[in-house]
Amino acid sequence: MSEETNSNNxxxxxxxxxxxSGQGTPAVNRSATRASQHKRPNNKLVLGACMLxxxxxxxxxxxxxxxxxxxxxxxxxxxxxxxAVVTTTTTTTTTIAVGPTSALTGVQLNLDxxxxxxxxxxxxxxxxxxxxxxxxxQIGIEQADMVIELKVEGISxxxxxxxxxxxxxxxxxxxxxxxxxxxxxxxxxxxxxxSGGNENVxxxxxxxxxxxxxxxxxxxxxxxxxxAKKAPHNLILDVPKIYTYADQPPVLPNKLFDYVAPGQDPxxxxxxxxxx
Numbered sequence: 001m002s003e004e005t006n007s008n009n010x011x012x013x014x015x016x017x018x019x020x021s022g023q024g025t026p027a028v029n030r031s032a033t034r035a036s037q038h039k040r041p042n043n044k045l046v047l048g049a050c051m052l053x054x055x056x057x058x059x060x061x062x063x064x065x066x067x068x069x070x071x072x073x074x075x076x077x078x079x080x081x082x083x084a085v086v087t088t089t090t091t092t093t094t095t096i097a098v099g100p101t102s103a104l105t106g107v108q109l110n111l112d113x114x115x116x117x118x119x120x121x122x123x124x125x126x127x128x129x130x131x132x133x134x135x136x137x138q139i140g141i142e143q144a145d146m147v148i149e150l151k152v153e154g155i156s157x158x159x160x161x162x163x164x165x166x167x168x169x170x171x172x173x174x175x176x177x178x179x180x181x182x183x184x185x186x187x188x189x190x191x192x193x194x195s196g197g198n199e200n201v202x203x204x205x206x207x208x209x210x211x212x213x214x215x216x217x218x219x220x221x222x223x224x225x226x227x228a229k230k231a232p233h234n235l236i237l238d239v240p241k242i243y244t245y246a247d248q249p250p251v252l253p254n255k256l257f258d259y260v261a262p263g264q265d266p267x268x269x270x271x272x273x274x275x276x
Contacts, residue, residue: 098262102164103252104145106259119164123212123250124190127237128180129158130172134233140170146256152177159183161190162239163253171236172229173216176201181208189251193222193237214245 099109100120109116129138132155141147146161157174176194178201184190192211196202205213216223222241226234260266 101255101259102145103255104161104163106255106257107164108262115166116164119166121250121252122163122243123246124187124253125162125193125239125242126184126187126190126211127160127162127170127193128174128176128195129160129170130174130233131156131158132233134229135172138171139236140167140239143167144170148183150177150179161187167239169236170239171226172233173223173235173237174232176205176215178204181205181211184208184211186253186256188253189247190253191242191246193242195232195235212245212247214242219245 099111099113099117101108102120104124109120129135129141131138131149138158140162141158141160143165144160144162145164148159148161150157150159157177159180160170162170170193173193173195175197176192177197180192180194181204184192189210189212191214192205194205194213194215196216197205202215205211205215214222216235219242222238222245224236224238225231226236228234
């Protein structure tokens with residue numbers, strides 16, 4: 001009975017001390033609480049360590065142990081690294097030296113074609129050529145850089161243009177017309193070979209500054225008559241001889257058209273032929 005009484009007295013003493021504080025709340029035995037905290041493991045710290053270890057492993061950090069998580073961490077296998085294969089492609093560009101380009105045809109010469117370059121360094125030669133049945137076949141027309149057909153008096157004449165090819169003879173040569181100088185302006189200052197004409201034509205040709213007139217009467221030794229045809233369809237021009245009359249320095253033609261570069265696709269669709 002004395003032990004129970006003492007125990008009750010202690011309890012009452014604890015309760016009374018709480019009542020005496022005026023808070024109306026039972027007092028807490030702080031010594032007992034501290035002892036209890038020392039005995040319990042800190043579950044929050046252990047759980048936090050486990051979560052930190054999981055995050056680190058999930059982020060690729062290998063080799064960390066999960067101490068305090070209740071299980072030993074397994075050692076991670078070393079990662080395999082494969083060497084990257086680097087492929088190098090070497091492109092060799094070869095520049096081919098080329099010579100001058102013909103202003104009339106767009107044909108580009110080889111650099112070692114000195115003879116062709118010499119031809120392009122001389123003035124253009126324009127020869128008025130016969131196109132009547134009696135004049136056929138004409139001489140040298142297939143070697144012309146350009147052929148312009150002119151309608152005159154119900155027939156046609158040719159204005160044949162030479163520069164890039166080494167031609168020896170052309171003909172038959174026929175007369176000039178007063179409309180010729182307007183067409184000749186695009187060729188620089190060309191030599192113009194013609195057989196003759198009326199007084200008005202002769203004066204117009206003589207007064208045109210952008211041509212060098214070399215008619216039959218102006219350069220007689222450069223012309224001859226062929227026995228194969230009848231006059232007036234047989235006057236033949238000696239091309240090397242007529243070039244001895246050319247003024248120096250020559251006035252060369254500008255590029256007449258837009259030409260595709262060597263190897264460039266010209267475009268268009270191939271056809272077997274066409275009607276005009």
